[in-house]
Amino acid sequence: MxxxxxxxxxxxxxxxxxxxxxxxxxxxxxxxxxxxxxxxxxxxxxSIVPVPYSAYMIEKKVTSLWDNKTYNIQYQWVNLENIAWQMQMAAIASEDQRFKEHYGIDFNAIQSALNHNQQSQKIRGASTISQQMVKNLFLWSDRSWIRKAMEIPLTFGVEAIWDKRRILEVYLNIAEFGNGIFGVEAASLRFFKKHANQLNIKEATLLAASLPNPHIFKVNKPGKIMRKKQRWIIKQIRNLGATEYLNQLK
Missing domain, CATH: 1.20.5 (Single alpha-helices involved in coiled-coils or other helix-helix interfaces)
Structure with a gap:
């Protein structure tokens, strides 16, 4: 070996x-x-093969080994057809409402974030689902300019070759939902004792509400801020058209 x-x-x-x-x-x-x-x-x-491990999973595992700590990864790939539509829409409503319209980079969101950050001490990001997926799958987790410089062309490359459904599928499979918990299937089994295709709207939106930082916003211990975000996501799903939005993904 x-x-x-x-x-x-x-x-x-x-x-x-x-x-x-x-x-x-x-x-x-x-x-x-x-x-x-x-x-x-x-x-x-x-674009075809299920992802066995993401770069972020490997980074977390190597870091834990370096620090002489135990780090167990819970991860199980599922096809998009086996992820409840509520979960698909919850992620889009929470993280990237213009997902079906942009080509990987949402320049409107970037401009909005810049305007907001100039007037507020609370920093708002503008990364799309495509960018987040690329970072998790191929790159590392810090905020360096080198990583960002690599992320942009990789995102355009993914958008040129993959369709939106594949991007969403990989994103939902490798997103982190808790310490060592990657993907909606592992998260569903861990927190709700059910498969990802059985999630209801409340469970799906609670998972999506943790996505900004699952180490702070914990699915098993949701606070007031997380509950408020959950209610907002439910409202946004309705505003976006729910399953009709998903039917338009290409």
């Missing part, structure tokens, strides 16, 4: 290390081209 891992690591090093490159500019273009090929391959691969 160790020998196989060493061979894989050596192959990756040979793929990414610039060999016979004589300038910094040449090395830079070499790395950009190799990373582009690498991520394009992953985007195409995961």
């Amino acid at each position: 160790v020998g196989k891992i060493e061979k894989i690591l050596c192959a990756l090093l040979r793929f990414f290390l610039p060999i016979n490159v004589r300038s910094i500019k040449g090395a830079l273009w070499f790395l950009i081209s190799r990373f582009s090929v690498f991520f394009l391959t992953l985007i195409i691969f995961f």
